[in-house]
Amino acid sequence: MVQDNKITVEDIHAYVDGELSEDAAALVRDFLDKHPEAATVAEDYRAINAAILTRAAMADRVPLPERHIEAVNRKPRAPLIAASLALMAAGAAAGWVAHAVLTPRPDVLDLLASEAGASWATYAPDARRPVEIAAADASQLVRWLANRTGRSVVVPTLDDQGLAFMGGRLVAGGNRPAALLMYQDSAGRRLVVLMSPEFAGDGPTGMHFRRQTESAAVIWANGKEGFGVAGPFSEEELKRAAVVVRDSFAL
Template sequence: MITGRPIGEDDLQAYVDQALEPARRDEVKAYLDRHPDIAARVAGYAAQRDALRDALKPIAEEPVPPELSLARLIEARERRRFRPGSRAVAAAVLCLALGGVSGWSARSLTLPPETGIIALGEEAAASYAVYAPDRKRPVEIDAGGRDELIRWVSNRLQHPVSVPDLATAGYRFMGGRLVATAHGPAGLFLYDDDKGIRIAVLVRPMAVEKEATMSELNYGSVAGYAWANDGIGYSLVSEAPAQMLHPLADEVRRQISGKI
């Protein structure tokens, strides 16, 4: 049944998550067919979702910790049966254990959504997983359009940005693009070396942790560093070893903020 309700951001997010009723899903699809610019944004969300799943798959496949085994949790529930409020606590713990049986990924359901530097690193890893492996069109604007790319990203982020130069470290600037994140648009710059190793630098405004020291992050095969300066966040990620990325991240930070 056609509802006739306006299509909102909640509908678009539910469409990406495949959580809409069939009739509403058809309405959203028809709406996207009429609005290719919004359809491109939604496709970016879907690609980012898939990339995050791939990047975090090793974590989801970790074994359930022994202390969360079903037998131990049932035993603990029996010990607390007659304590005030114990039944609700045991039920919550048991639900967590059952989720853990399917991959231990259910622990994310008990935590608030990631924000700040952690979210920035996840977004960089997801964007890297989508675009870095692409051998035909990893960037929207190549190195020859550097000035155009800087204007485009700066205008969308409403903040002047610059493209770090990593040539002295052996990495050529390939180009970049705008990417969609859960916290708005971000600029993505890609680099590669003579061995084909690619590095991504993601930049976007920060709503929280507007000033943050450099932190090491790891998402399965993708590792890197993230930090924030003057309300702008930066993350450098790659499939290269983290110890190799640290001096590169330091160099990016030096060029952008003038300090390490």
């Protein structure tokens, strides 16, 4: 039961999931209003819930490979259920302590790759207005993106990779605004850099490569933001650019 003098992590979970009575929810809401750090945790839970729902919706549209169905049918169900319950219990006990250090789930990386790839596919082919604010007004762009995303934004220099900065824009993430920067090489190929604060609740990861239909992406998270570098480039080219981006945002 929620008590006004002791709000627990479980109470916050239940509040975000809409499982509390009106009186209990009011107590938790008042607690979050007075404790910004706890409010940030609640927002992280909401983002995780939204990410799970998004991935579930995407999974519903993708047919399950026959070999996976056959593999599940061959497995005894009771041990699987027991193992799932054990994992859930362990996660509930350790979740608060490990919140800031756990490696994000693979679906978080997939979401990052999807958002970066979609941003490239949407804006890079635009011949008239691929960016909202051009490179000539980079200082204005940086201030605007920082104000809207709530994160410090920099413009990495990718000249050594043969990529000239074109400008950037604000784009919609799953739950929060994200910053998009765009570059172009001498052959006209365009590369986008996505910085999304949507994944602030997930721990740092290494860099991961994802091949997509018309482009590819390198994605990672640093514990505060998620990043994606995407375009019609090779894995080696994208990773070189990604290292520069990662180091620039770490300064």
